[in-house]
Amino acid sequence: AQSVSQHNHHVILSEAASLELGCNYSYGGTVNLFWYVQYPGQHLQLLLKYFSGDPLVKGIKGFEAEFIKSKFSFNLRKPSVQWSDTAEYFCAVNAHSNSGYALNFGKGTSLLVTP
């Protein structure tokens, strides 16, 4: 079945540690890729997106992601996390299926950054 997989469900890091969250998808054809962040009690906000061009995309708050087409991956990275990065992170893939285009979400990764 077509899906979006986020490998880590819960991640705990100390401040200043580096972050990498994995995201793989199984959709063929052209895809648009997104990472959203949801801070506690808030709505989803766009971190970054990839439609085409340079596969290394930079987003807000120092986040970046790399699209590797051959691996069907779109991993999120940040060199040095802060306490304020504590949130849930969702990878999403917009892909075409028999019923048209849809934005498909991974189940999310909960990140806790400790002081």
Add this chain to the structure above:
Amino acid sequence: DAGITQSPRHKVTETGTPVTLRCHQTENHRYMYWYRQDPGHGLRLIHYSYGVKDTDKGEVSDGYSVSRSKTEDFLLTLESATSSQTSVYFCAISVTETDTQYFGPGTRLTVL
């Protein structure tokens, strides 16, 4: 932030009662969506609209209906609420079906 509001923001209701959630946008975007968010499931699409009076089902549409009589408003109705519909409901909007979706603040619905 995109101009999206949802009402009510919180609601507690009883099993079997009808519930309507409203999404209002000021961006004049063509596409509007309703998702539900549940722990361990991420976000799942309930219904979406690609224009006034044009709607289609998503992944988890059973027990829900929608209506869009104006570009700016997209209503989600639970005809007879069940406890399994306790969730956080998010509205989203986008210019095209492949473009970035922007999310509203959410409605927390509890069905007792």
